[in-house]
Amino acid sequence: MAQAVTEDSTTDGSHVASARPLSEQAYERIRDDIVYLRLEPGEPLDDKALSSALGMGLTPVRDALKRLTLERMVVTYPRRGTFVAEITVSDEQWLTEIRTNLEGVAAGLAAERATATERESLTELASRLADDHANHVTSAYHALDSDIHKAVYAAAHNPFLEASLTQYLNLTIRIWHYGLRRVPSHHSVGRDQQDVVAAIVRGDVDGAVEAARAHLGDYSSAVRSLLAR
Numbered sequence: 001m002a003q004a005v006t007e008d009s010t011t012d013g014s015h016v017a018s019a020r021p022l023s024e025q026a027y028e029r030i031r032d033d034i035v036y037l038r039l040e041p042g043e044p045l046d047d048k049a050l051s052s053a054l055g056m057g058l059t060p061v062r063d064a065l066k067r068l069t070l071e072r073m074v075v076t077y078p079r080r081g082t083f084v085a086e087i088t089v090s091d092e093q094w095l096t097e098i099r100t101n102l103e104g105v106a107a108g109l110a111a112e113r114a115t116a117t118e119r120e121s122l123t124e125l126a127s128r129l130a131d132d133h134a135n136h137v138t139s140a141y142h143a144l145d146s147d148i149h150k151a152v153y154a155a156a157h158n159p160f161l162e163a164s165l166t167q168y169l170n171l172t173i174r175i176w177h178y179g180l181r182r183v184p185s186h187h188s189v190g191r192d193q194q195d196v197v198a199a200i201v202r203g204d205v206d207g208a209v210e211a212a213r214a215h216l217g218d219y220s221s222a223v224r225s226l227l228a229r
Contacts, residue, residue: 023063023064025060026050027068031071037174037181045065045083046081047062047082073085073174087174087178091175092175092227095171095172096216103149103215103216104209104213105209106161106162106212107199107208108205108209109158111203113155114200114201115155118151118155119200122148122201123201125147125148125151125197126193146169172219175227176223178227180226196211
């Protein structure tokens with residue numbers, strides 16, 4: 001049984017050292033290995049093996065697995081054990097149903113509440129995204145797209161909304177990578193987030209909501225086309 005656990009996470013799921021609580025480190029390290037498919041859907045998870053791979057005790061690992069179970073990345077069956085959650089087309093449908101409205105809410109709130117520094121950061125991220133627009137297949141492009149989503153969540157200044165959307169984003173990224181594995185030549189995500197960022201920066205609430213929903217719709221269509229192959 002492979003236990004592909006690395007160190008603390010960066011944007012693309014690689015890891016660096018951290019002084020944060022061990023339970024948080026364990027959570028992020030196992031979560032990213034699940035999101036980026038270093039731990040396969042359906043793979044058994046042994047807490048002792050994870051503890052050894054992470055170089056930490058059983059308690060933070062078990063706490064991480066409990067948290068990941070609540071986030072639907074891990075499942076536990078009585079008398080069978082703990083496993084990485086499987087991926088289905090229904091997962092994408094259910095995520096899109098909830099994300100469509102919440103992404104719009106986050107973008108609209110960001111247009112109202114983003115600070116000058118946050119608007120500058122979003123503009124810089126969007127500029128980098130535009131530079132890589134022709135390369136949708138690259139991990140760098142998708143990392144930037146995720147960074148913009150997270151920056152919008154933060155700029156909405158609603159911690160409950162940010163936490164929920166970050167969880168849903170991680171699940172969606174996992175499905176995207178799973179789809180790309182099946183059809184690696186398919187990489188278009190449709191409209192990127194240039195319009196979302198532009199509307200937020202100019203304080204256009206309605207425009208930000210509409211653009212965020214349109215981007216998510218295109219992304220969902222691209223993911224479903226991958227899963228249908």
